[in-house]
Amino acid sequence: MNKLIKKITVAALAFGVAASGVFVSPKNAAAAEQPNVNANAAIAIEESTGKVLYQKDADKLMGIASMTKMMDEYILLEQINSGKLKWDDNVTISEYAYKISQDTSLSNVPLRLGEEYTVQELYEAMAIYSANGAAIALAEKMAGSEAKFVDMMNKKAEELDLGEHKFVNSTGLNNSDLKGSQQVGSATDENQMTARGMAKLAKHLIDDYPEILKTSSITKKTFREGTSDAIDMTNWNWLLPGLIYGREGVDGLKTGTTDYAGMCLTATAEQDGMRVITVVMHANGGNGSGDHNSARFDETNKMLDYAFDNFKVMDVQAKGTKVKDPSSIAVTKGKEDSVGLVTTEDVKLVVPKSTEKAKLETKVTLDKKELEAPVKKGTKVGTMTVALKDGDDLGYLDGKQAETIEVETAGDVEKANWFVLSMQSVGDFFVGVGDYVVDGVKSWF
Structure with a gap:
């Protein structure tokens, strides 16, 4: 009898643990020491599951600079895949896009006023070289005006559940850089998101339109090769293999830099069958605009090293x-x-x-x-x-x-025939009578 009680007790305890659903904080020796990431906000996730591996102020609303163009890319690829746009569609350059494209203090390819460029040309200039004039031209092509495109950006952010955000232009520049042509917000507004929101956007881009990686991984390309407007474009993501801070497995996604946003980078890399997404915002720790361009790459490397050195994806069920x-x-x-x-x-x-x-x-x-x-x-x-x-x-x-x-x-259950259902009803009746009789007998004592 004692053995039976012990077995029941052990089984009950086992049931309690299995059913509790309690998620325990890390206390085991397998938990590696997290990196010290010098940035105002940062996050690292495993891409396929969305599991967070590291975070620092990941829900803090901050400037995102040209990482904005990831939203431009998402909306553009959505329109390409839906048939609303084609890669060889022509885009006529407006005075606004032309004026911005001529500013050599900004990242740009020079565009000619009134000339036609293909969607493909402008997309590659935007994705590889972060060309601001190209981003504006594409926004106008997709929505009719930048202001209407900004409305699309904010709506898409809500649809993708990106969390707290604010979009005021298609480039990520400060509105003061737009030659008085800003359409939304105040004269000094900038786009804002959280590190978590940027990681979500990156995951959506890779999951929904994996072809983005074919473009974001291009290290160098000539814009309008063979013409008088030809310009060599080198990707600003210097973590790509073959560039200054090249790292094997890196194939995206987007840099960003303004005085307000600091040095930013949303990166992704694949190693040993696991893909990781990282985001660093104001990688110089908030000390001015930051002239140490290596900061965003150094801090990103810390998170990538931590992720790939310590974690793997396992089939568990x-x-x-x-x-x-x-x-x-x-x-x-x-x-x-x-x-x-x-x-x-x-x-x-x-x-x-x-x-x-x-x-x-x-x-x-x-x-x-x-x-x-x-x-x-x-x-x-x-x-x-x-x-x-x-x-x-x-x-x-x-x-x-x-x-x-x-x-x-796990299987089918057929409906019982009328006879079985009748017998079940009779059984239920006698069970009910039995309960009534037992209750009646109990009341005698």
């Missing part, structure tokens, strides 16, 4: 895995009174590199207590959260603390 708690859901009016539950997809988690077998904490939440027959295999009935036991408390880019997947029925 396969699609179709039986759910243990609860293992089934009740079924009424069926040939069976319950049906088993399984997971709907594979689960991957970011784990310390030392991990050989991940210990998981799971929690299942069902949408309802029971189903009514007939029930088809694959019916979605709830969700399950999956987290690494003794994992960190940084959570995911969207604020979750665990990976969430759907749970579905």
Whole structure:
């Protein structure tokens, strides 16, 4: 009898741990020391899962400078993929775009007033060389005016759930640099986002339009090669292989620099099958405009080293895995009174590199207590959260603390025939009578 009690106690404790859904802060020796990133804000994530690996003031609203052009790229690629624009469509250069393109103190390729350029030419100038006149010309092509494009930018930021933000122009320049042509906000306004928001935008770009990496990874290209307007463009992201601070695996995404925003960089790199996105904002720590251009690359390298040296992506659960708690859901009016539950997809988690077998904490939440027959295999009935036991408390880019997947029925349950349903009704009746009699007998004593 004592052995039985012990087994029950152990089982109860095990059930309590498995069902608790508590996510424990890091206390194990596998947790590596985080880097000291000299920036006003920063974040590093694993791209496929959105798992946050490092963050510093990641929700602080700050200037983003030319990292703005990642939003231009997203909207442009969206219009290309939807058929609203084609790469060989012509763009006529307005006086506004022309005036900005002639400012050699800004990043630019020279554009001719009234001349036509293809969408492809201007896109590459914007993505590779951060050409501001090209960005304005594309904004006018897509929306009719920069002001209307800014409205599109703010709406897209809401749609993508990028968090707190403010867009006032298509370039990321201070409005004071726009030759009196600013369309939105005050004369000295600048675009603002958070490091988390920039990481979200980067993830959306890579997930929705992976072709962005083919352009963002181009180190050098000649604009309008073979013409009198030819200009050599070198990518400002000097972390790209072959450039000054070249690092293997880096293939994007966008730099940014203004006095207000400081040295900024949203970078991405892939190594050993894992892709990481990093964001640094005001990498010089807020000391003026910062003439140490290496700062954003140095601080980005710290986060990339930390991510790739200490973490890996592991398959921890396969699609179709039986759910243990609860293992089934009740079924009424069926040939069976319950049906088993399984997971709907594979689960991957970011784990310390030392991990050989991940210990998981799971929690299942069902949408309802029971189903009514007939029930088809694959019916979605709830969700399950999956987290690494003794994992960190940084959570995911969207604020979750665990990976969430759907749970579905493992098989079919046919509806019982009329005779069986009748017998069930009779059984229910006698159970009810039995309960009534027992209650009546109890009342005698």
